[in-house]
Amino acid sequence: MTVELAGGNQRVQRMRRLARDRDLRQAEGRYVVEGPILVEQAIQAGLDLEQLLVPVSAAHDGIIVAAEAAGVSCGLVEDRVFAGMTSTRSAQPAIAEVCEHHVDGGDLTAGGGTLLVLAEVSDPGNAGTLVRTAEAFGVDGVVFAGGVDPYNPKCVRATAGSLFRLPFAVTEGEDAVGQALERLEASGRQCWGSVAEGGVAPAEVPDDRSVALLLGNEPHGLSEAVVGRCAGLVTVATTGVGESLNVAVAGSVLLYALATR
DSSP states (O other): OOEEEEEHHHHHHHHHHHOHHHHHHHTTTTTEEEEEHHHHHHHHOOEEEEEEEGGGTTTHHHHHHHHHTTEEEEEEEEEHHHHHSSSSSSSSEEEEEOOOOOOOOOHHTOSSSOOEEEESSSOOOHHHHHHHHHHTTTTTTTEEEEOOTTTOHHHHHHTTHHHHOEEEEEEEESTTHHHHHHHHHTTOOOEEESSSSSSOOOSSSSSOOOOOOOOOBBTTTTTTHHHHHHHHOOOOOOOOOOSOHHHHHHHHHHHHHHHTO
């Protein structure tokens, strides 16, 4: 059932806050998905949607039909009010409240495939791009170790739906990366750190053991302590005059190389 909601409605106010407030997202275990394409992908992935809001001008769009068929509560909001709810300047005509769905770190390391570890990666666009790339190259899952909130709206958009399908774990706290390393080492994985220079070529990473690829934040990279705990270091060699590669670009190259060894 679809109902019309005023700008001061509690559901509208809640959606606005979820799009902007990390603390609220963590406390409530909810986040927002923006845009009809991503909302439809979330439904298809079987995620638990609490509600969907759309502007009045999109009252007859197919996303409402899909959401109602999935049992999602839908609401219509005046276009002017809707434009102020989303996290983008040009609002896409759908925003959904979705329950968090990250997995326990132990469940993620139980498999034997490659894992990607985002070690204090802080930019949501880069993090989202790496999740999307990880799914494309068959990575088993992603560990967010400190840094960006995986449920940040910009990160969610940048994953292009991969966040809904690819398992991921979240490790937080002062030593989030160290905690992630302990769990990875206990699972028998070799942890390989990405560094701007001094590492081996990706083709030299052994393929006889499961690997966890660690990518550091921008602009500092992995800490010395983390580098010291890695089984090996890997570098994407460049031939131009640029100082270094963006972490999303370097990570994408590495994931491709590991997948095609």
